[in-house]
Amino acid sequence: MADGGRLPEAALLESLDAVYRLDREGSATLARLAKRLHLEEDDAKSRVRDLEARGLVRAEGPDRLVPTAEGERVALGLVRRHRLLERFLTDTLGLPWHRVHEEASRLTPVLADDIAEALAKHLGAPATCPHGHPIPSADGTLSHEEGTPLHRLRAGQGGTILRIDREEPELLKYLAALGLLPETRIEVEEVGPFGGPILVRSAGSRYALGRKIAARILVRPA
Amino acid sequence: MSLAAGCHPTIDRWRADVTVRLALAGNPNVGKSSLFNWLTGMGVATANYPGKTVEVALATTQFKGQEIGIMDLPGTYALGSTSEDQWVARQALLDARPDAVVAVVDATRLERNLYLPLQLLDMGMPLVIALNLVDEAWRSGVRIDHGRLGRLLGVPVVPTVAVRGQGLDRLMEVALEEARRGGGVSMPRYGRDVEEAVASLADLLVKSGAPLPWELPARAVAILLLEDDEGALGWAASAAGGDEIVAHARAASAEIAGRHDEPAPIRIARERHGLAGDVASRVKSQVRTPSRGQDRFWRWTTAPATGYPLLGLVLVALFAGLFYVGDALSTLLTGGWETYVSPWIRLGVLGVLGEGVTGRSLLWGVDAGVNAALAVGIPYILVFYLMLAVLEDTGYLNAVAFLTDPFMHRLGLHGRAVIPLVAGAGCNVPAIMATRVLATTRERILASTLVCLVPCSARTAVIAGAVSKYVGWEAAVGVYLIVAALGWGAGWGLNRLLPGRSTGLVMEMFPFRAPCLRTMLKRTWHRFAGFVRVAMPVVLAGSLVLGIIYETGLVWAFTAPLAPLVEGWLGLPAVAGLTLIFAVLRKELALQLLITLAVAHYGASAGDITAFMDRGQIFTYALVNTLYIPCIATIAVLAREIGWKRGLAVSGFTIALALLAGGVARRLIAF
Numbered sequence: 001m002a003d004g005g006r007l008p009e010a011a012l013l014e015s016l017d018a019v020y021r022l023d024r025e026g027s028a029t030l031a032r033l034a035k036r037l038h039l040e041e042d043d044a045k046s047r048v049r050d051l052e053a054r055g056l057v058r059a060e061g062p063d064r065l066v067p068t069a070e071g072e073r074v075a076l077g078l079v080r081r082h083r084l085l086e087r088f089l090t091d092t093l094g095l096p097w098h099r100v101h102e103e104a105s106r107l108t109p110v111l112a113d114d115i116a117e118a119l120a121k122h123l124g125a126p127a128t129c130p131h132g133h134p135i136p137s138a139d140g141t142l143s144h145e146e147g148t149p150l151h152r153l154r155a156g157q158g159g160t161i162l163r164i165d166r167e168e169p170e171l172l173k174y175l176a177a178l179g180l181l182p183e184t185r186i187e188v189e190e191v192g193p194f195g196g197p198i199l200v201r202s203a204g205s206r207y208a209l210g211r212k213i214a215a216r217i218l219v220r221p222a
Numbered sequence: 223m224s225l226a227a228g229c230h231p232t233i234d235r236w237r238a239d240v241t242v243r244l245a246l247a248g249n250p251n252v253g254k255s256s257l258f259n260w261l262t263g264m265g266v267a268t269a270n271y272p273g274k275t276v277e278v279a280l281a282t283t284q285f286k287g288q289e290i291g292i293m294d295l296p297g298t299y300a301l302g303s304t305s306e307d308q309w310v311a312r313q314a315l316l317d318a319r320p321d322a323v324v325a326v327v328d329a330t331r332l333e334r335n336l337y338l339p340l341q342l343l344d345m346g347m348p349l350v351i352a353l354n355l356v357d358e359a360w361r362s363g364v365r366i367d368h369g370r371l372g373r374l375l376g377v378p379v380v381p382t383v384a385v386r387g388q389g390l391d392r393l394m395e396v397a398l399e400e401a402r403r404g405g406g407v408s409m410p411r412y413g414r415d416v417e418e419a420v421a422s423l424a425d426l427l428v429k430s431g432a433p434l435p436w437e438l439p440a441r442a443v444a445i446l447l448l449e450d451d452e453g454a455l456g457w458a459a460s461a462a463g464g465d466e467i468v469a470h471a472r473a474a475s476a477e478i479a480g481r482h483d484e485p486a487p488i489r490i491a492r493e494r495h496g497l498a499g500d501v502a503s504r505v506k507s508q509v510r511t512p513s514r515g516q517d518r519f520w521r522w523t524t525a526p527a528t529g530y531p532l533l534g535l536v537l538v539a540l541f542a543g544l545f546y547v548g549d550a551l552s553t554l555l556t557g558g559w560e561t562y563v564s565p566w567i568r569l570g571v572l573g574v575l576g577e578g579v580t581g582r583s584l585l586w587g588v589d590a591g592v593n594a595a596l597a598v599g600i601p602y603i604l605v606f607y608l609m610l611a612v613l614e615d616t617g618y619l620n621a622v623a624f625l626t627d628p629f630m631h632r633l634g635l636h637g638r639a640v641i642p643l644v645a646g647a648g649c650n651v652p653a654i655m656a657t658r659v660l661a662t663t664r665e666r667i668l669a670s671t672l673v674c675l676v677p678c679s680a681r682t683a684v685i686a687g688a689v690s691k692y693v694g695w696e697a698a699v700g701v702y703l704i705v706a707a708l709g710w711g712a713g714w715g716l717n718r719l720l721p722g723r724s725t726g727l728v729m730e731m732f733p734f735r736a737p738c739l740r741t742m743l744k745r746t747w748h749r750f751a752g753f754v755r756v757a758m759p760v761v762l763a764g765s766l767v768l769g770i771i772y773e774t775g776l777v778w779a780f781t782a783p784l785a786p787l788v789e790g791w792l793g794l795p796a797v798a799g800l801t802l803i804f805a806v807l808r809k810e811l812a813l814q815l816l817i818t819l820a821v822a823h824y825g826a827s828a829g830d831i832t833a834f835m836d837r838g839q840i841f842t843y844a845l846v847n848t849l850y851i852p853c854i855a856t857i858a859v860l861a862r863e864i865g866w867k868r869g870l871a872v873s874g875f876t877i878a879l880a881l882l883a884g885g886v887a888r889r890l891i892a893f
Contacts, residue, residue, distance in 0.1 A: 021480065024483065090500055097413075097496065098413060099414060130499070131493070173304050173487055174728065176488050176492070177308075178334075179337070182488075189524075190524050190525060193526045194629070195631075196624070196628040197628075197637075199624060203334060204331055204333070206731035207728065208623070208624045208627075208731055210726035211628075
């Protein structure tokens with residue numbers, strides 16, 4: 001990496017970001033990458049070649065792209081920048097909500113490492129972006145976490161919702177309307193005895209969640 | 223789901239009556255009903271949707287010479303198809319097509335409360351925000367710049383304190399202004415990619431030329447489609463060119479999901495919460511840290527060590543209040559009736575119709591029938607609803623639900639069901655009405671059935687007057703134990719038989735809030751009036767029929783057909799079987815009537831029931847009397863709350879259970 005830790009050019013970073021996300025969704029193939037980037041497959045192929053040349057992505061099997069360890073680190077750095085920028089645009093500049101994601105995407109690739117860190121310091125090292133997603137730490141990684149079912153937490157213990165287990169779109173939607181979304185901070189206030197509900201506090205509101213439902217909410221204990 | 227706007231008969235009538243229509247929407251417990259009660263008078267109609275138990279209240283009011291219709295939607299966190307209350311709120315809104323929607327938001331919890339107004343704006347509803355509970359927010363050190371909030375959302379915002387009526391005149395003026403203005407609705411703006419997906423889908427909808435569901439704007443339908451909304455997808459599946467629309471929506475959802483690592487409906491919810499939080503943080507300032515004293519005290523209600531003893535006290539108080547205050551009121555009312563009204567009615571009826579069968583039959587209806595309602599339903603309903611209103615308005619009801627949930631869960635119910643079950647021990651009528659605190663029809667059927675099996679004060683009187691007196695207190699306890707076991711078994715069995723399963727508990731726990739007397743009294747009155755309207759005709763007609771049967775001597779004709787059941791199966795004298803039929807008017811009548819009929823049948827020596835029934839028979843008699851359908855008033859209320867068919871099914875079930883238990887007890891239990 002060149003001067004002051006500037007990252008490779010924007011188009012490449014965009015492609016790396018797409019490979020990283022597609023890989024996390026399931027698997028990244030050339031066809032999917034091209035579709036995601038709105039590119040012809042040949043153009044996508046040349047981007048992948050560039051990424052491979054820099055050791056950020058490698059091919060696995062006949063048709064699967066995986067970010068290398070270095071690629072994952074760079075991709076997470078991008079996520080960090082993007083989310084810090086979103087915070088900055090909302091909190092400091094007071095930009096209207098609907099422009100934040102887009103503008104942050106535009107600015108992410110050109111932000112140098114040291115400027116990103118200065119920004120983090122300026123913002124007071126925020127934990128999440130305005131949408132509630134966690135901001136990866138400067139050196140840290142966001143790995144796939146198993147998560148602890150909410151009902152295993154003790155009273156007084158806090159945590160962050162990782163995901164809602166099992167495919168239950170209705171429950172997910174209902175909880176989402178209440179604001180109990182993945183990446184939301186919660187604190188267990190009380191665990192009902194005799195297999196009773198769990199009382200959690202989140203953003204100033206308190207909710208009682210039945211054991212069965214609590215067991216489906218996976219959290220990252222604090 | 224019907225897609226045309228305006229298709230609910232009650233709502234249509236209400237629409238036709240008024241010139242301006244307003245709807246009140248808001249999260250639960252934000253003071254929406256206080257606002258509704260303050261704005262409207264006594265005349266409130268309710269609208270139900272088939273198969274749904276959540277109601278919508280409709281009323282009309284005068285404001286500056288204008289006739290205004292106000293609709294109170296159920297309290298919900300969102301408008302979707304994920305739960306019954308959300309479905310009803312949205313459907314009623316779509317059917318009523320209000321000229322403006324007043325979204326009531328809690329100023330103390332602005333972040334979470336702005337979600338619903340944003341969704342209403344997404345649906346293209348002309349909106350006014352009532353920023354309620356500003357006094358509480360002020361006390362906890364929160365200041366809200368309501369002017370800025372209005373500018374950010376592009377809708378008028380009026381600060382209010384609904385329990386004291388503050389700001390409501392201004393709110394009405396602004397809402398009427400908004401209603402007059404119509405159109406030109408402000409739209410929230412989400413992230414650009416979401417907005418682009420919405421815009422392109424909306425374009426397609428406009429181009430397709432298909433009439434949009436519920437006359438909604440294209441943007442609203444596009445958002446619903448991206449949210450995977452059942453109703454909107456159902457519409458698209460049957461619309462002309464719907465395949466293309468669905469395909470486009472699916473592709474756009476996938477695009478959003480890919481970009482943000484989560485399904486499109488969740489991303490949209492996140493956008494709304496994010497925008498709500500962003501707006502809230504721009505208008506809110508915390509001038510000092512709130513005191514946590516009240517909060518800490520309120521936590522004692524849910525901490526097990528203090529919560530359970532407190533719950534015990536509250537339930538005992540509830541029961542005692544119902545038992546003693548209700549009973550005192552009952553005595554007062556029936557005493558008043560018997561002393562001041564009844565003699566004149568008797569005089570009038572008998573004077574006009576003579577001492578014959580017709581006159582005496584009519585008296586059963588207009589005298590004994592009214593007296594029965596005064597003795598059973600009315601006093602207990604008044605007392606119970608006042609107590610329930612305190613539990614609801616303080617927010618304590620949810621603490622009750624939290625603590626009792628594990629036990630109720632085994633019966634397929636939620637913790638909230640403990641309130642109707644305890645109330646049932648006083649009087650089943652208000653208890654069944656109280657099953658409204660439960661969210662789904664399934665839970666309400668289960669709870670109503672169980673309530674019917676809880677011995678009310680009238681049945682307790684029979685158990686005490688017959689079993690304790692003539693058989694012994696151990697036997698009386700035995701009756702209770704058998705009834706409790708059968709009730710538990712019935713709940714357990716019904717939970718397995720009824721289709722569907724108990725949904726998990728997701729419930730907001732509210733902070734303590736001082737109850738407002740005016741609101742409580744008004745709510746009690748509305749519920750009471752509802753009871754009188756539905757139950758009184760049934761009680762009066764039922765009494766009249768029983769009167770005719772009794773006075774014409776037709777009653778003895780039942781002896782022969784009932785003999786196999788009463789004498790053969792239950793082993794009771796035929797006369798006892800007849801009283802069981804008549805006790806359906808008032809359960810405590812059973813004993814009284816038993817003695818009257820016995821004297822008529824056997825002669826004066828039958829004044830003591832041991833003269834013609836042995837101890838085992840008395841036990842069986844009381845058990846059957848306790849188990850079968852509580853009384854006419856209960857049947858009327860069951861029918862009102864869960865529908866005639868289900869009400870009669872529950873009644874039939876209790877009769878079968880009573881006969882079964884009676885017959886078995888007769889054979890197994892010897893004294």
